[in-house]
Amino acid sequence: MKTRDKFLPFSKPSINEATISAVGDVLRSGWITTGPNCSKFETAICQYTDSKHAIALASATAGMHILLKALDIGPGDEVITPSLTWVSTINLITLSGATPVFADVDRDTLMITPESVKAVMSARTKLIIPVHYAGAAADLDGIKAVTDEYGIPVVEDAAHAIGTAYKGRHIGQSLAAIYSFHPIKNITTGEGGMFTTDDDELAAKIKQLKFHGLGVDAFDRNTQGRSPQAEVLTPGYKYNMSDIAAVIGVKQLAELDRFNARRTELAKLYLEKLAGIDELLPLALPKYEFKHAWHLFIVRIVSDKLDRDAFIEAMKKRNIGIGLHFRAVHLQKYYRENMPLTEGALPNTVWNSDRICSLPLFPAMTEQDIDDVITAIKDVMK
Numbered sequence: 475m476k477t478r479d480k481f482l483p484f485s486k487p488s489i490n491e492a493t494i495s496a497v498g499d500v501l502r503s504g505w506i507t508t509g510p511n512c513s514k515f516e517t518a519i520c521q522y523t524d525s526k527h528a529i530a531l532a533s534a535t536a537g538m539h540i541l542l543k544a545l546d547i548g549p550g551d552e553v554i555t556p557s558l559t560w561v562s563t564i565n566l567i568t569l570s571g572a573t574p575v576f577a578d579v580d581r582d583t584l585m586i587t588p589e590s591v592k593a594v595m596s597a598r599t600k601l602i603i604p605v606h607y608a609g610a611a612a613d614l615d616g617i618k619a620v621t622d623e624y625g626i627p628v629v630e631d632a633a634h635a636i637g638t639a640y641k642g643r644h645i646g647q648s649l650a651a652i653y654s655f656h657p658i659k660n661i662t663t664g665e666g667g668m669f670t671t672d673d674d675e676l677a678a679k680i681k682q683l684k685f686h687g688l689g690v691d692a693f694d695r696n697t698q699g700r701s702p703q704a705e706v707l708t709p710g711y712k713y714n715m716s717d718i719a720a721v722i723g724v725k726q727l728a729e730l731d732r733f734n735a736r737r738t739e740l741a742k743l744y745l746e747k748l749a750g751i752d753e754l755l756p757l758a759l760p761k762y763e764f765k766h767a768w769h770l771f772i773v774r775i776v777s778d779k780l781d782r783d784a785f786i787e788a789m790k791k792r793n794i795g796i797g798l799h800f801r802a803v804h805l806q807k808y809y810r811e812n813m814p815l816t817e818g819a820l821p822n823t824v825w826n827s828d829r830i831c832s833l834p835l836f837p838a839m840t841e842q843d844i845d846d847v848i849t850a851i852k853d854v855m856k
């Protein structure tokens with residue numbers, strides 16, 4: 475058995491000394507909650523994603539919560555999304571009282587398609603939430619072609635997709651997009667999220683809901699403090715981002731293009747080096763024009779000798795960390811028991827849920843690290 479000396483995690487944030495020192499500056503400044511650094515981060519995200527509004531939040535999950543609230547989605551409504559995604563979207567749809575309705579994914583891109591969306595649309599459908607899976611772009615034009623006719627809005631789960639472009643523009647050109655800055659994502663703020671939209675009314679609602687329904691930030695730019703006149707316009711939540719997190723985001727965003735270029739190089743190396751290994755099936759790239767953010771390098775384990783879970787264990791013994799993004803949500807305990815689907819439903823989702831895993835991919839990885847992963851895979855598959 476060939477083993478690396480040091481454990482290779484499947485993901486690791488790249489934080490430079492300038493970022494650490496900028497955090498120190500914020501801590502010494504006397505203003506550490508939502509403030510000038512949040513404003514700076516939001517402005518930079520607007521520019522980077524070509525959006526009119528950007529609202530910094532505690533997490534992407536928080537953004538999904540207040541999006542559903544802002545759109546008044548609740549009992550009797552249906553929201554179409556994949557089951558092959560992170561659990562947060564489906565949990566929040568369920569908690570809102572609405573019903574999550576799952577569109578099957580393409581077997582090889584893991585994304586919902588215009589056809590699979592159309593197949594589950596109903597008179598109760600209020601919203602479609604595609605996921606830009608692994609950093610590739612979902613087929614937004616195709617999906618909008620089937621939803622626009624009924625006036626159903628699309629909101630993009632962009633947790634994997636900062637830096638992803640679709641037909642020449644940054645993604646997030648539908649009603650809204652929600653980004654995550656959890657430590658495994660392409661840029662991080664420790665924990666954090668960002669809501670972007672071009673819709674003035676929706677932006678105003680999200681700003682209110684993220685901070686007690688006050689309709690203002692904790693920070694008032696004119697008084698350099700909290701606006702004393704603020705009063706509750708609607709009951710809201712407490713989902714603002716701190717300036718400690720935001721300054722990390724500002725520094726990370728400045729490095730994003732370099733990070734994603736490195737991720738792209740590493741992904742190309744994987745594709746070359748995996749070409750002769752039949753037991754690992756990488757994803758296919760969509761045919762339309764897009765720019766990949768390479769958030770994850772996903773493969774499906776298609777060996778008849780060992781399954782995905784055994785593969786992950788065997789790689790761990792060889793000091794290689796393997797991720798799992800994701801187990802289908804409808805197959806997890808609560809959803810299995812409370813919202814069982816008919817036998818044979820979502821065949822592509824189920825097939826992938828049993829087989830997918832994520833090989834290590836992060837900007838600081840070296841070519842030697844890739845070679846170690848490939849060596850371990852060959853050793854495991856022997």
Ligand SMILES: *Cc1c(COP(=O)(O)O)cnc(C)c1O
Pocket residue numbers: 532533534535536559560562563605631633634653654655656666667
């Ligand atoms: C990470 C992730 C989220 C949630 O992001 P948080 O910032 O952790 O709330 C949502 N959707 C997908 C697809 C994700 O990968």
